[in-house]
Structures are given as C-alpha cells and as structure tokens.
Amino acid sequence: MSASQDELSFRNAIREAIDEELAADSDVIFFGEDVAEAGGVFAVTPGLRDKYGDERVFDTPISELALSSAAFGSAVAGLRPIVEIMFADFLFLAMDSLVNQSAKYWYLSNEQKSIPLVVRSAVGGGIGFGPIHSQVPISWFLGVPGLKIIAPSTANDAKRLLKAAIRDENPVLFFEHKALYATTEVREELTGQEILGKARIVREGSDITLVSCMKGVADCLEAARLLSEIGISAEVLDLRSLRPMDNEMIQSSFSKTKSLLVVEEGPITGGWAGEVISIANEVNNDGMKLWRIATEDRPIPFSPALENEFYPSATTIFESVRERHAR
Amino acid sequence: MDTLKANLELFEKMVLIRTFEETVQSLFQKGAIVGTTHLYSGQEAVATGFASALQPQDLVAATYRGHGHALATGVTPQSLMDEMLGRLTGVCGGRSGSMNVIDLEHRLIGCFGIIGGSIGAATGAAIALARRNGVAIAYFGDGAINQAYFYECLNFAAVRKLPVIFVCENNLYGEYTPWEDVTAGQIRARAEALEVKSETIDGNDVWAVQKAALASFDYARNGNGPVFIEALTYRFVGHSRSDPGKYRKPGELDAWKLRDPLIIARKRLVDEFSFSPQEVDAAEAGVKKRMEEVREQSLKAPSPGLKKLGSEFMELKRTGGGGA
Ligand SMILES: Cc1ncc(C[n+]2csc(CCOP(=O)(O)OP(=O)(O)O)c2C)c(N)n1
Numbered sequence: 040m041s042a043s044q045d046e047l048s049f050r051n052a053i054r055e056a057i058d059e060e061l062a063a064d065s066d067v068i069f070f071g072e073d074v075a076e077a078g079g080v081f082a083v084t085p086g087l088r089d090k091y092g093d094e095r096v097f098d099t100p101i102s103e104l105a106l107s108s109a110a111f112g113s114a115v116a117g118l119r120p121i122v123e124i125m126f127a128d129f130l131f132l133a134m135d136s137l138v139n140q141s142a143k144y145w146y147l148s149n150e151q152k153s154i155p156l157v158v159r160s161a162v163g164g165g166i167g168f169g170p171i172h173s174q175v176p177i178s179w180f181l182g183v184p185g186l187k188i189i190a191p192s193t194a195n196d197a198k199r200l201l202k203a204a205i206r207d208e209n210p211v212l213f214f215e216h217k218a219l220y221a222t223t224e225v226r227e228e229l230t231g232q233e234i235l236g237k238a239r240i241v242r243e244g245s246d247i248t249l250v251s252c253m254k255g256v257a258d259c260l261e262a263a264r265l266l267s268e269i270g271i272s273a274e275v276l277d278l279r280s281l282r283p284m285d286n287e288m289i290q291s292s293f294s295k296t297k298s299l300l301v302v303e304e305g306p307i308t309g310g311w312a313g314e315v316i317s318i319a320n321e322v323n324n325d326g327m328k329l330w331r332i333a334t335e336d337r338p339i340p341f342s343p344a345l346e347n348e349f350y351p352s353a354t355t356i357f358e359s360v361r362e363r364h365a366r
Numbered sequence: 367m368d369t370l371k372a373n374l375e376l377f378e379k380m381v382l383i384r385t386f387e388e389t390v391q392s393l394f395q396k397g398a399i400v401g402t403t404h405l406y407s408g409q410e411a412v413a414t415g416f417a418s419a420l421q422p423q424d425l426v427a428a429t430y431r432g433h434g435h436a437l438a439t440g441v442t443p444q445s446l447m448d449e450m451l452g453r454l455t456g457v458c459g460g461r462s463g464s465m466n467v468i469d470l471e472h473r474l475i476g477c478f479g480i481i482g483g484s485i486g487a488a489t490g491a492a493i494a495l496a497r498r499n500g501v502a503i504a505y506f507g508d509g510a511i512n513q514a515y516f517y518e519c520l521n522f523a524a525v526r527k528l529p530v531i532f533v534c535e536n537n538l539y540g541e542y543t544p545w546e547d548v549t550a551g552q553i554r555a556r557a558e559a560l561e562v563k564s565e566t567i568d569g570n571d572v573w574a575v576q577k578a579a580l581a582s583f584d585y586a587r588n589g590n591g592p593v594f595i596e597a598l599t600y601r602f603v604g605h606s607r608s609d610p611g612k613y614r615k616p617g618e619l620d621a622w623k624l625r626d627p628l629i630i631a632r633k634r635l636v637d638e639f640s641f642s643p644q645e646v647d648a649a650e651a652g653v654k655k656r657m658e659e660v661r662e663q664s665l666k667a668p669s670p671g672l673k674k675l676g677s678e679f680m681e682l683k684r685t686g687g688g689g690a
C-alpha cells in the first residue's frame with residue numbers, strides 16, 4: 040500500500056477492481072466474512088463499506104453455503120453480487136449452491152436468466168497454512184459446465200480480469216494466490232473490455248512450452264531464464280482462465296515447440312494439468328491417435344429427445360474410430 | 367362480488383393442481399412421462415393460499431414437489447405439462463423436467479431438486495427484493511429443516527432483516543421416514559430459537575393459509591425481517607412415482623382424506639360464501655375439461671431437436687468501459 044503511484048500491488052489491484060465496479064453499477068454488491076468492517080483477513084477490501092454503505096458492502100455470518108446461495112438468489116433477482124470465500128478450502132461447504140444452482144441456471148432455465156456472480160477466494164500454499172488452508176481446488180470445479188474459473192498471475196492482470204469477471208454475465212470463480220498479494224508491478228493503463236477465456240504468452244520461445252497459472256507463472260519464467268543459459272528456449276504460457284481454457288493458444292504453442300510441460304500447484308491425479316495435456320495432444324499427435332469422447336460441456340438435459348443423444352454410445356464410439364482411422 | 371369470485375378462484379386453483387397431478391400420474395403410468403415425479407396432491411391449500419397474497423414484484427422458490435407452487439404462482443398448465451413431457455414448448459424447453467422448473471416471467475425462481483436449495487435461493491432473492499418492496503417465499507418440506515441451508519439461511523435472513531417467508535410444509539414424512547424419527551424437538555421451535563417470527567397453521571384450509579400469508583407478507587414487506595410458517599398437511603399419494611406408501615400408519619390416510627383441502631373448501635364455499643353445490647360442481651367440471659385439453663395438446667407438442675443443446679454460457683451483453 041506504500042507503493043508509489045505508478046506501482047500496483049496485487050492486493051490493491053483487487054480492491055481497485057471491486058471499488059471501480061461498485062462505483063460503476065449500483066447493482067453490484069459485495070459481501071463475505073469479515074470483509075466490511077475489518078476489510079478482509081488478507082487486508083484486501085478496507086474502506087469499501089464506508090464508501091458504499093452497509094446495503095451494498097456487508098459482513099455475513101460464517102455460513103459459506105448461505106452466502107453463496109444468497110449470491111445466487113440475489114443474482115436471479117437482478118443484482119450482480121461479488122462474494123468472498125475467505126479460503127478456497129471453504130468452498131466445499133458452498134458446493135451445492137455453486138454447482139447445482141448458479142452454474143446450471145442459464146441452461147436449465149432455457150436461457151431465461153444467467154447468474155452474473157463472482158466468488159473471490161484465496162488459494163495456494165507456501166506460507167505455512169497447512170493442508171486445509173492452502174488448497175487450490177480448481178480441478179474440483181473444472182468439470183462443472185456453466186462455471187468460469189479465473190486465476191491471475193500478476194497485479195495488472197488481476198485488476199483487468201476481476202473487472203471483466205464482475206461484468207461477465209455468468210458465474211465466475213476468481214482465485215487469488217496468497218503468495219501473490221504482496222507482489223507489485225508497474226501500473227499499466229487498462230483499456231477496453233477484457234474477454235474471459237484467453238491465455239497469454241508471457242515469454243516467447245521455440246524449444247518447449249511451459250504452461251501454468253498464478254504463482255506458477257513466475258516460477259516458469261525464472262526456470263525459462265535458467266534454461267536459456269543452457270541453450271534451451273522456453274515459451275511461457277499463462278493460462279489466466281482455467282475454464283474455459285484457451286485451447287487454441289495451447290495448441291498453437293505446442294505445435295510450434297513440439298514439447299510441453301504443465302506446472303500445477305495441486306495433486307497430480309485428476310489435476311487440471313492433465314486437461315492441458317489432453318488439449319495439446321488432440322491436434323498435435325504426430326500420427327499418434329489419442330483422443331477423447333465425452334459429453335458436451337453442458338448440464339444434463341431432461342427431455343429424452345435431448346438426453347438420449349447426450350451420452351457417448353456404441354454408435355458414437357464406432358463412428359469416431361472409423362473416421363480417425365480413415366485419415 | 368369480487369371477494370366471492372376470488373374465493374371460488376382459490377377452489378378452482380386447487381382443483382387445477384389436483385387434476386394436473388392426476389394427469390401427470392396417468393401419463394407417467396403410460397410411459398409418456400419418464401424419470402420421476404413428486405406429486406402435490408393433498409397439499410394444494412398451502413401453495414394456493416400463499417400465492418393469493420403475492421404481489422407482482424414478489425418471487426417464489428419451491429422444491430422438486432413443485433407443480434402445485436408453479437401453477438399457483440401463475441405458470442400456465444400448458445407450458446408446465448409440456449415440460450413434464452420434455453417438449454420444446456415446455457416452460458424450460460424440455461431441459462428441466464418435473465423437478466427443476468423455472469419461470470421468472472411468472473415469479474418462479476425455480477424448483478430445487480436438492481433438499482433445502484429453495485431456502486437459499488429465496489434468501490438471496492430477498493436481498494434484491496428489499497430494494498423494490500418485494501418479498502421472497504421459500505417452500506420446503508419437514509425434511510429440509512435438518513439441512514445446513516435451513517440454519518444458515520434463517521440466521522442470515524434474520525440478521526440482515528431480509529423480506530423472506532419460510533414455509534415448511536410438514537406432511538409428516540421425508541420420503542418414507544416419519545419426521546419425528548429423524549428430528550429432535552419441535553419444528554417451529556427451531557425458528558423461535560433464532561427469534562424469527564413463527565406460526566403453525568392448518569395447511570389444509572386455504573383460507574387459514576391465506577390469512578397467515580397476508581399477515582406474513584405484510585410483516586416482511588414492512589422491513590420487520592423474515593417469517594417462519596409451519597403448515598400442517600399431508601400428501602395423499604406416494605413420495606414419488608410408484609411408492610405404495612407402506613410406511614403410513616393404519617387409518618392415517620383415511621383420516622387425512624376427511625380433511626382433503628378440496629372438501630374443506632367446497633364446504634366453506636357453500637356454508638359460508640353462499641355458493642350453491644351446483645355452482646361449485648360447474649367450476650370443478652370447467653377446470654377438468656380445460657385440463658383434458660391441455661393433456662391432448664401436450665401429447666401433440668413438438669420435441670426439442672438435437673440442435674437445441676444451446677450454450678453453457680451467456681454471451682457478454684455489455685462491452686466497453688472496462689478500463690481503469
Ligand atoms: C440433498 C438431498 N438429499 C436427499 C435427497 C433425496 N430426497 C428427495 S425428496 C426427499 C425427502 C424430503 O422430504 P421433505 O423435506 O419432508 O419433503 P417432501 O418430499 O415430504 O415434500 C429426499 C430425502 C435430495 N433430493 N436432496
């Protein structure tokens with residue numbers, strides 16, 4: 040906070056994004072545990088309640104399910120809530136509302152109403168918080184159609200992406216890595232509206248693509264510097280959005296470097312790194328035939344006319360294999 | 367006179383719900399409706415009584431046993447029946463089916479397939495409705511009071527003084543289990559412990575429900591905070607599809623059938639509101655005839671095509687202005 044005018048800390052980037060969106064649209068509200076009076080346990084949101092009043096910025100009971108469902112209900116009824124779930128490890132208590140209510144509403148309602156809500160949550164370890172205050176639960180939500188998952192790596196990007204998340208018409212999980220809060224950058228001027236779902240090449244290279252998000256991006260950049268000293272040119276790709284993923288950028292970078300390493304802070308089994316590798320593989324298999332059949336990224340429809348065609352079947356498996364092997 | 371007409375309409379609404387449910391049951395048995403259904407037969411007075419006190423800006427959240435709440439709130443029988451059959455013309459285009467109906471045009475936030483979900487949805491809606499003098503209402507069963515949603519949201523609504531009415535329809539069972547076997551203490555006492563204004567009412571007399579509803583809406587709309595109502599009622603049919611109801615105590619169903627909300631309403635229309643039995647019969651016949659037409663039209667309604675999968679996300683509406 041003592042940074043000079045042209046410096047932006049990650050922590051301040053988040054507060055500025057919320058502040059500016061509260062100012063821009065009276066339908067935006069912000070609530071969570073200890074966020075108003077105290078300004079948040081990570082000191083991210085001081086002053087907002089005093090500026091916008093208790094109707095729009097308020098403290099809630101320690102009830103993660105109630106507060107995520109309150110966000111859902113208020114969005115159905117016309118508001119654009121931002122809620123803070125203090126640690127992402129607590130998101131599991133809010134799971135039903137996020138997964139069964141918010142994420143499915145647009146589709147289930149036959150597109151009557153989308154749920155423009157943002158759930159901000161602190162993730163990640165490295166600062167001694169132990170097993171139940173350090174998780175990065177991205178892969179828990181990766182298979183939930185209707186949810187967007189954003190995970191910024193720098194201060195300027197955090198501000199840009201959070202503003203875009205608040206303006207997005209869909210439910211967005213916005214993850215903030217605890218180890219990044221104190222990091223700073225030279226402030227960039229933000230122009231135009233960011234579209235969620237785009238990755239970014241933060242370092243160009245030709246021998247290998249290093250893919251990561253959040254704190255992992257800085258680690259990849261440092262590794263790339265070390266690699267350059269032994270003559271390996273590494274490209275670094277910051278995913279920024281885990282859902283949807285930028286398939287195009289992953290595939291084009293892999294097409295160029297023909298080598299790809301994904302760095303994930305999280306258990307290797309069932310992690311999002313496997314998803315990135317699948318995406319890269321699916322166009323770029325050098326004659327290998329390696330691909331997937333699964334359901335579309337949508338909630339399961341009720342009508343037999345829709346549901347019967349929704350799942351993989353012997354016919355779709357047969358057709359898919361025949362088509363690939365004819366190539 | 368206006369109130370007389372309104373009283374007959376309450377009866378017609380309840381007949382509509384009962385007939386709708388009987389139609390669903392028969393279509394289910396024929397295999398025209400697939401999956402599962404949870405019928406509201408026997409509990410009609412609760413949804414009908416509360417809906418009669420709704421204002422245009424109010425919102426409703428119900429459960430998988432939600433056909434009655436949907437119809438009472440104003441969802442059209444045709445669009446609802448089409449949804450049961452998974453047709454393109456259904457209220458959710460065939461995507462939601464029986465358990466998850468949403469119709470915002472008719473104030474229905476949704477029917478929630480997860481026990482307790484309606485409680486959270488209405489609590490949140492009340493945050494927005496407080497800005498426009500509206501009230502949200504959540505319906506749920508006796509089983510839902512053992513869910514986290516119940517405690518978390520009653521407390522949340524109480525401390526924020528939100529305009530929301532929590533209506534627990536105590537029909538004595540959660541699926542096949544008597545509520546008192548799995549519930550400590552009394553239902554209403556839980557709301558009272560949070561100092562939420564509470565009342566237990568006869569859920570089978572639509573006028574008793576209406577009276578409690580009017581008082582509750584008034585209280586919540588005037589900024590006094592939430593209200594909890596326990597409505598005592600009984601479902602006449604199985605929990606879902608082909609449940610034969612073996613868990614019922616001997617004589618219990620027969621005793622409740624004497625207190626059928628339709629019988630009670632019919633009697634009060636004749637004894638207290640000066641309708642002739644013939645007028646009541648004619649009203650009932652009219653509703654049944656209309657439901658027959660709805661049924662026929664639903665069976666002819668188009669199926670959603672494969673191209674109707676749609677997108678998981680809504681496109682961005684607003685652009686520009688994203689800068690600092
Ligand atoms: C979270 C959750 N657990 C279990 C179920 C399965 N289930 C469906 S209805 C039901 C009974 C609910 O009883 P109650 O709340 O009394 O409502 P009623 O069906 O009697 O209207 C159960 C256990 C569910 N839908 N959601």
Ligand SMILES: [Mg+2]
Binds near residue numbers: 541
């Ligand atoms: Mg019950």
